[in-house]
Amino acid sequence: MEVVMVNSKEWNWDIAQHEAWLIPSEESYYYAEKWKSESRRRLLDLGCGLGRHSVFFYEKGFEVSSCDLSEYGVEHLRKWQSEKGFSFPTAVCDMKELPFDDNSFDCIYAYHVLSHTDTAGLKQTLSEVRRVLRPGGEIFFDLCSKSSWSFTESTYPHIDENTLRFVGGIEDGIPHFFADREDIKALMTDFRLNKIRHIFDLDTPLSRGGGTHYFIEADTL
Numbered sequence: 001m002e003v004v005m006v007n008s009k010e011w012n013w014d015i016a017q018h019e020a021w022l023i024p025s026e027e028s029y030y031y032a033e034k035w036k037s038e039s040r041r042r043l044l045d046l047g048c049g050l051g052r053h054s055v056f057f058y059e060k061g062f063e064v065s066s067c068d069l070s071e072y073g074v075e076h077l078r079k080w081q082s083e084k085g086f087s088f089p090t091a092v093c094d095m096k097e098l099p100f101d102d103n104s105f106d107c108i109y110a111y112h113v114l115s116h117t118d119t120a121g122l123k124q125t126l127s128e129v130r131r132v133l134r135p136g137g138e139i140f141f142d143l144c145s146k147s148s149w150s151f152t153e154s155t156y157p158h159i160d161e162n163t164l165r166f167v168g169g170i171e172d173g174i175p176h177f178f179a180d181r182e183d184i185k186a187l188m189t190d191f192r193l194n195k196i197r198h199i200f201d202l203d204t205p206l207s208r209g210g211g212t213h214y215f216i217e218a219d220t221l
Helices: 026-037 052-059 071-084 119-132 181-187
Strands: 042-046 063-068 090-092 105-110 133-145 158-160 163-165 175-179 191-201 211-220
Touching: 026 052, 026 105, 026 133, 042 052, 052 063, 052 071, 063 071, 071 090, 105 119, 119 133, 119 175, 119 181, 133 191, 175 181, 181 191, 181 211
Parallel strands: 042 063, 042 105, 063 090, 105 133, 133 175
Antiparallel strands: 133 211, 158 163, 163 175, 191 211
């Protein structure tokens, strides 16, 4: 049977005016230092949102490129660039079809991004990630965990056995892929898994009710 990927859908940024979305995640500080020490310079902020990590990594000296499905988010980043006098490439695109050449990047930072598709879409996205990373290139990303309440207890409609479509709020209508350890290993056969952390967050300014994620570091074989 033919596998049909669900259509991608951007966040409703116009109802998410919260200063927390402009503050870099704590993991970005670690990867800025790690990747600098490894002489990685060309970085893709995949799913850049409003641009918090793009600006952060640029200020740390990386050669940044940024992309997001949301035109609203990319335009916000472009205005931010203009205000700061920064200049680096930005693009509105679907993560399943990245507008970059093969072997373009030393590292990819994709924070709360790759889960926003279904099983077929995630496989296609990881293929694109593998294509645009240089040999030995590294990615840090996260996936929603199947132990999260939103997978085990919510009434969100299923798209496939791993994917729910959220209803309401900033992520209304957006697919969310959920994984366990075995799913991750099966998905990442074209990569070397360096680190997998399983993290549960209590209430935060960005997540009322908490959530559980896998945080993953992997490089190309």
